[in-house]
Amino acid sequence: MERGNNSCISQFLLLGLSEDPELQPILFGLFLSMYLITVLGNLLIILAVTSDSRLHTPMYFFICNLSFVDICFSSTIVPKMLVNIQAQTKDISFLQCFIQVYFFMMFALMDHFLLTLMAYDRFVAICHPLKYMIIMNPQLCGLLVFMSWFVIFWDALLHLLLILRLTFTRSTEIPHFFCNLPPLLQVASSDTHINDIVLYVTTALLGVFPVMGILFSYSQILSSLMKMTSSESKTKAFSTCGSHLCMVSLYYGTSIAEYLSFTFTHSSQASMIASVMYTVVTPMLNPFIYSLRNKDVKGALGRLLNRKVSSFADH
Numbered sequence: 001m002e003r004g005n006n007s008c009i010s011q012f013l014l015l016g017l018s019e020d021p022e023l024q025p026i027l028f029g030l031f032l033s034m035y036l037i038t039v040l041g042n043l044l045i046i047l048a049v050t051s052d053s054r055l056h057t058p059m060y061f062f063i064c065n066l067s068f069v070d071i072c073f074s075s076t077i078v079p080k081m082l083v084n085i086q087a088q089t090k091d092i093s094f095l096q097c098f099i100q101v102y103f104f105m106m107f108a109l110m111d112h113f114l115l116t117l118m119a120y121d122r123f124v125a126i127c128h129p130l131k132y133m134i135i136m137n138p139q140l141c142g143l144l145v146f147m148s149w150f151v152i153f154w155d156a157l158l159h160l161l162l163i164l165r166l167t168f169t170r171s172t173e174i175p176h177f178f179c180n181l182p183p184l185l186q187v188a189s190s191d192t193h194i195n196d197i198v199l200y201v202t203t204a205l206l207g208v209f210p211v212m213g214i215l216f217s218y219s220q221i222l223s224s225l226m227k228m229t230s231s232e233s234k235t236k237a238f239s240t241c242g243s244h245l246c247m248v249s250l251y252y253g254t255s256i257a258e259y260l261s262f263t264f265t266h267s268s269q270a271s272m273i274a275s276v277m278y279t280v281v282t283p284m285l286n287p288f289i290y291s292l293r294n295k296d297v298k299g300a301l302g303r304l305l306n307r308k309v310s311s312f313a314d315h
Contacts, residue, residue, distance in 0.1 A: 012094070012168070012172050012179070013091055014081075014090050015173055017276070021088075031085075032082055034284050035078040037284050038074045038280070038284040039074070045064065045290060046067050046068060048297060048304050049061075049297075049300065051304055058136040058141050060296075061138075062145075066286065067287065069110045072107050074284075076107060076178075077100070077279050080092060081178060092179065096179075098179070101159070101160065101163065101181055102160045105159060109156070110149065112210045113152065113210060115214065117144050117148070119244065121136055122217065122244060126221050126224050126225070127224045152206075159198065166185075167189050174187055175187075176271070177272055211252070243294055247286060250282045250289075251282055257277070257278075
């Protein structure tokens with residue numbers, strides 16, 4: 001295996017979303033606001049679920065995990081981008097870049113895995129309601145999440161080790177606003193053939209299986225809905241899937257748009273716009289989708305806020 005020599009560089013240069021000086025304050029305010037909303041909104045979801053015993057069910061266990069991952073996902077990217085905008089610099093150190101690549105891959109994949117687990121949870125709830133609590137027991141839910149983290153940890157580590165063998169020229173410019181694997185491979189000065197093959201294989205395996213799982217779950221759910229005679233039962237069953245379907249559409253729609261823009265247009269600007277939707281906007285919308293469309297979460301949030309207000313008033 002070719003041995004990379006990265007000692008000749010100390011940093012990369014991130015080209016960012018725009019080089020227009022007049023746009024920098026606007027971008028800083030916009031992304032800071034979106035990041036704060038993402039963190040606060042997802043933290044509220046986590047607090048509502050953990051503090052309310054009525055939400056201690058498999059579905060909300062997965063939602064809680066999704067909110068945690070979304071906070072970590074945004075925190076991997078946005079703070080460094082805000083620092084660069086504020087300081088009017090483009091640099092990111094060698095170490096910071098590869099840490100960002102590693103954690104970005106982990107949290108992005110975990111989002112997809114959790115969406116698949118949530119689809120399976122809805123499949124069991126609607127298609128096997130009498131066996132739901134037996135099948136989706138806490139031990140199984142915990143094991144599924146643990147196994148997802150285990151697989152993702154080693155997949156991200158494999159890509160990281162393969163990147164470390166590559167060579168980059170001094171002050172390599174990355175046509176993106178954060179360190180992502182495809183743009184990084186694009187600017188490497190050494191052969192990336194092995195990296196590309198591993199990327200395609202792991203993307204196919206870890207991308208296709210979750211999608212197939214979601215499609216299978218909803219095909220079975222649709223089949224069960226068609227067999228229901230009561231329209232009220234159909235509406236109730238479908239309403240439990242509404243928030244999840246919104247999240248699936250957002251995550252996969254924006255990630256596919258990012259992939260297509262990077263693969264076929266080779267436009268860094270188009271790819272970055274799609275990436276903003278995928279990495280910043282979607283995690284921000286997650287708490288709104290689950291709080292506005294779900295009366296249980298709205299009720300838990302209301303009770304949580306009332307307790308905080310009462311506690312503050314007592315003091």
